[in-house]
Amino acid sequence: MPLFPEIELPAPRRSRRAEAPAPSDALRDKALEIHRRLCGVYDCPIPYFHSLDPLSELISSLLSHRTRNADSGRAFKALRARWPDWAAVEEAPVEEVEETIRGVTWPELKAPRIKAVLAAVRERVGALDLAFLEEMSVDEARGWLEGIPGIGPKTSAAVLSFSTLRMPALPVDSHHHRVAQRTGLIGPKVDVGPSHGMLRAQLPADWSAQKLYDNHEVLMLHGQRVCFHRSPACDRCVLLDICPTGQSRRGA
Numbered sequence: 001m002p003l004f005p006e007i008e009l010p011a012p013r014r015s016r017r018a019e020a021p022a023p024s025d026a027l028r029d030k031a032l033e034i035h036r037r038l039c040g041v042y043d044c045p046i047p048y049f050h051s052l053d054p055l056s057e058l059i060s061s062l063l064s065h066r067t068r069n070a071d072s073g074r075a076f077k078a079l080r081a082r083w084p085d086w087a088a089v090e091e092a093p094v095e096e097v098e099e100t101i102r103g104v105t106w107p108e109l110k111a112p113r114i115k116a117v118l119a120a121v122r123e124r125v126g127a128l129d130l131a132f133l134e135e136m137s138v139d140e141a142r143g144w145l146e147g148i149p150g151i152g153p154k155t156s157a158a159v160l161s162f163s164t165l166r167m168p169a170l171p172v173d174s175h176h177h178r179v180a181q182r183t184g185l186i187g188p189k190v191d192v193g194p195s196h197g198m199l200r201a202q203l204p205a206d207w208s209a210q211k212l213y214d215n216h217e218v219l220m221l222h223g224q225r226v227c228f229h230r231s232p233a234c235d236r237c238v239l240l241d242i243c244p245t246g247q248s249r250r251g252a
């Protein structure tokens with residue numbers, strides 16, 4: 001008996017994401033060593049910070065782009081308080097949605113984007129419900145989500161990983177990306193988008209959703225608490241001996 005019999009499973013769309021090249025054994029070993037050390041510091045397994053259904057997680061993720069967590073969280077709560085469900089947000093005047101989320105960065109862009117994404121989900125699924133993604137592989141589900149204009153790799157991975165779907169996907173935010181670049185897991189010119197496939201390929205294919213979530217969380221936490229954007233605290237970093245950036249800063 002399918003879990004959601006009223007919804008016919010939409011056909012997977014072809015992902016636009018490029019296949020990441022296979023990493024070397026040395027890079028895989030380094031990724032595992034970084035995970036092991038940071039998990040020791042930040043105490044894995046890390047508890048999930050959300051238990052939202054996947055559509056709510058998608059809206060939350062769209063709000064959070066380039067916005068502090070506290071501000072996007074407030075905007076999400078304001079949407080939920082003002083309208084009873086996402087169908088009502090879909091129908092609401094865009095000016096009212098913009099006014100409700102004004103605490104986030106670029107509310108004038110995010111309000112029409114949220115309404116357009118809700119309309120696209122309804123058009124493709126026939127309902128405002130993304131629970132069917134559970135029936136797909138991670139690659140299929142990410143490809144399906146990224147087929148909607150305005151949804152990129154970070155958002156698709158966040159929906160699968162952070163929502164109640166709890167699927168094994170690896171999101172990469174700006175802190176995670178910075179630590180990965182400085183430690184040499186990815187090159188200095190690799191952007192956040194392509195880094196998703198490269199960093200995922202360095203980790204074991206059979207890792208659980210929790211382990212991939214831990215990997216994202218510990219690299220993100222390390223970027224927030226030690227490997228700061230302007231002045232990384234290399235002298236108290238557990239990765240110093242295997243980090244080329246830390247080594248060159250120490251030499252300098």
Ligand code: SF4
Nearest residue numbers: 227232234237243246
């Ligand atoms: S050694 Fe420095 S640059 Fe490297 S990860 Fe640690 S804090 Fe960041």
